[in-house]
Amino acid sequence: MSNKAKPTSKGLLIVVSAPAGCGKDTILGCVRDSCRNLHYSVSATTRQIREGEEEGVHYFFKTHEEFEELIKNDKLLEFTEYAGNYYGTPKDFIPKMLEAGKDVVLKIEVEGAANIRRIFPDCVLVFILPPSFDELERRLKKRGSETEETIKKRVNIAETEMSYVKSYDYIIINENLEKATEDFKAVIRAEKLSVKRGTPVID
């Protein structure tokens, strides 16, 4: 019998939602740099690729027809429509990683997150918020990748999404990138110490 405390071995699934323009990808990039055992689930989407984005890294970019083929062939864990585009989670990646004791981060919008919670009740739901809606609009405009109309639509969606916040576990306000990154890392670290994920065995 080992003389060491044994941590629980199953991986942690961290589900992250954020209105567009909240800096979610920047935060996750910083977290990724310092937590090498985190694995990112890549979603499929029909939305247009943006400057700096890479196929298979940020998303698997699909046409509407290709996406509907994925649905038809049961290749998605869940999917949803958001701002006129499909977003979906590939079927095999997450359960395989969790079983192997690896932690997985999944970026997903609010309805997708609710679906994932039903499939993985132990997942941790994190919502990233901007310090204010005015600031969110400023950030979206600065990004310059979308039309005025899309920006208005995104801010409206963000306001609607606020009603989902209560079903999340943690809220991180991205006023300062360094602080928000540390917040995110603290959530992962604390969740791994949580008794509800199993108690270690002390001999």
Add this chain to the structure above:
Amino acid sequence: MSNKAKPTSKGLLIVVSAPAGCGKDTILGCVRDSCRNLHYSVSATTRQIREGEEEGVHYFFKTHEEFEELIKNDKLLEFTEYAGNYYGTPKDFIPKMLEAGKDVVLKIEVEGAANIRRIFPDCVLVFILPPSFDELERRLKKRGSETEETIKKRVNIAETEMSYVKSYDYIIINENLEKATEDFKAVIRAEKLSVKRGTPVID
């Protein structure tokens, strides 16, 4: 109307239990050094003062008669007997600090912790464990402040206390002081982001 996200204002009560010899006080000392907004509730006890301990810092040291006077005069939030000594929590400090938005750390044994949870259902319960019971015995012997018999009693109590672990929120294994301190700080940081403590208002 302010344009900033407003965090919730009530303080966090962190209740810490650990078998004697787990390094609880060393960890808390390190946490105190880097979290200046943490306030420590000082318990009253009838146990003997140890080398390096200070009246009013580590405990309020009382005789049995003095302690029973505190009980009689309703000056304690809760009290319990442990390893032949009384331990109790002074009445006013915690609620006053929490209402003022300050975070409070309370060191207390397992039965006391259960009492505190009944009084403050929102408190966070943290259990600190040694990497093994053999290691715990070694640490207690190294401390040199107690007799062989007391050490045996303490190790037995520690084994019994393991059955309480499941009613705690977090377990920190103190195999490495720096890691255990970072764990403790992550728990505090994450709990402050928890949606169950209230959602911020975004304008």
